Amino acid sequence: MSFLNKFGIGPAAGATREAPRAMGSGRPRSNAPAPIAAVGAARAPEPGESTRVSNGLKEFLWNLDGLGRGTLLDLGPAWQTTLSFFIERGFRVSSEDLLRAWKEFLAEEDEKLREASGKAAQHTLDVAPAARAARFLEANLQYPNSSFDAVLLWDLLDYLEPMVAKQLVANLTELLRPGGVVFALFHSKKPEGFQRYRVVDPTTLQVIASPVLCPAQRVYQNREIQDLFSRYRTVKSFVGRDQLRESLFIK
Amino acid sequence: MWKKEDVKSQPIRENASGISSSSPAPASTPVREPGAAHSVSSTSSASISQGIRIKGEVTGSEDLFVDGHVEGKVNLSSGSLTVGPNGDVKADIFAREVVVRGRVDGKIVGREKIHLSSTGNVAGDLQTERLTIEDGAVLRGRVEIETGKPIDKRTEVRGAAAGTSKGGAVSVGAGSAAD
Numbered sequence: 001m002s003f004l005n006k007f008g009i010g011p012a013a014g015a016t017r018e019a020p021r022a023m024g025s026g027r028p029r030s031n032a033p034a035p036i037a038a039v040g041a042a043r044a045p046e047p048g049e050s051t052r053v054s055n056g057l058k059e060f061l062w063n064l065d066g067l068g069r070g071t072l073l074d075l076g077p078a079w080q081t082t083l084s085f086f087i088e089r090g091f092r093v094s095s096e097d098l099l100r101a102w103k104e105f106l107a108e109e110d111e112k113l114r115e116a117s118g119k120a121a122q123h124t125l126d127v128a129p130a131a132r133a134a135r136f137l138e139a140n141l142q143y144p145n146s147s148f149d150a151v152l153l154w155d156l157l158d159y160l161e162p163m164v165a166k167q168l169v170a171n172l173t174e175l176l177r178p179g180g181v182v183f184a185l186f187h188s189k190k191p192e193g194f195q196r197y198r199v200v201d202p203t204t205l206q207v208i209a210s211p212v213l214c215p216a217q218r219v220y221q222n223r224e225i226q227d228l229f230s231r232y233r234t235v236k237s238f239v240g241r242d243q244l245r246e247s248l249f250i251k
Numbered sequence: 252m253w254k255k256e257d258v259k260s261q262p263i264r265e266n267a268s269g270i271s272s273s274s275p276a277p278a279s280t281p282v283r284e285p286g287a288a289h290s291v292s293s294t295s296s297a298s299i300s301q302g303i304r305i306k307g308e309v310t311g312s313e314d315l316f317v318d319g320h321v322e323g324k325v326n327l328s329s330g331s332l333t334v335g336p337n338g339d340v341k342a343d344i345f346a347r348e349v350v351v352r353g354r355v356d357g358k359i360v361g362r363e364k365i366h367l368s369s370t371g372n373v374a375g376d377l378q379t380e381r382l383t384i385e386d387g388a389v390l391r392g393r394v395e396i397e398t399g400k401p402i403d404k405r406t407e408v409r410g411a412a413a414g415t416s417k418g419g420a421v422s423v424g425a426g427s428a429a430d
Binding site for chain 1: 382384385388
């Protein structure tokens with residue numbers, strides 16, 4: 001691995017490097033997705049899509065290597081390629097697009113507030129951040145404790161209200177088994193657009209420009225990230241040239 | 252109660268845009284569009300059109316297109332189920348093949364295949380041999396791919412015990428919906 005690649009700024013699309021310990025079968029790496037049951041036809045990147053070398057993903061997979069039939073929670077959109085990638089490697093995958101749920105939750109809250117405005121004071125909604133976070137997480141992310149070996153958090157935290165982000169991380173910690181891994185992305189500066197991510201291969205993420213679901217809430221500094229994940233024993237970060245920091249948290 | 256006449260009186264054709272529309276075509280001569288994107292469509296032999304609500308259990312062995320509202324349980328042992336763009340199914344679904352273009356709230360067992368269209372929205376676990384997900388589909392649930400294995404045999408056994416399994420007396424064509 002070159003020095004540049006270590007920091008995620010090496011050659012991106014079309015890279016031919018072999019992941020040192022690619023999870024699972026140990027087959028030669030190919031750019032085309034392997035033909036498995038859950039895979040549809042391979043699709044070429046469309047305008048607005050780009051790829052980036054992801055050392056964070058590589059490290060994430062390295063940590064899950066040898067797990068066997070693990071459980072993974074993907075908090076991004078249900079992409080065929082991402083789900084197939086992990087299912088092929090024996091994972092039981094749960095998918096929950098938490099940012100979409102957050103957007104819907106906010107819309108519902110607005111509606112409730114409008115309804116409550118005409119009622120007596122005791123019927124008004126508690127809009128304090130902590131109360132809102134509690135309400136949101138009561139309706140989402142409902143799994144038994146220690147359900148998952150891995151979580152794909154993507155850049156979700158940048159878009160959630162800080163109180164929700166804090167409570168979400170606390171909840172995820174409960175959902176993870178000891179030794180479980182969280183893969184998260186953080187923008188080093190406020191993102192101009194909105195993008196989502198999917199796994200192409202063990203070292204590559206596809207970045208897809210998408211319509212804005214929620215505006216970015218804040219840019220987390222190193223110290224704040226460490227505080228958020230203070231209950232995790234290991235933190236690793238890879239900073240890319242695209243102002244995206246990939247972080248790995250091991251419980 | 253869901254009657255045979257109710258279902259067959261409103262066969263639905265699928266236009267080029269994938270939006271369903273009523274058709275006067277007789278039920279005895281269902282029209283199947285060659286080259287359609289998916290084998291299961293609104294041209295299936297039975298359909299629950301937009302505006303129709305069914306609460307209870309729907310069982311059978313033929314293909315079914317749902318563009319209305321179904322709440323309860325859907326069990327098509329050897330048939331295929333398509334939930335149309337206006338379909339809203341709050342039920343556990345057991346079928347050979349399931350295509351979701353609308354909304355499903357419940358577990359889906361598609362023995363051979365599950366397809367989530369870009370307009371599909373599923374809140375529930377998926378269990379199948381083959382899964383395809385178009386960009387834009389929304390899924391909230393667990394995915395289990397079990398290639399080459401029978402899917403949830405217990406379900407079929409239970410269905411047979413209730414007299415609603417494949418080959419049973421009650422078919423989708425005949426229509427059955429129990430409250």
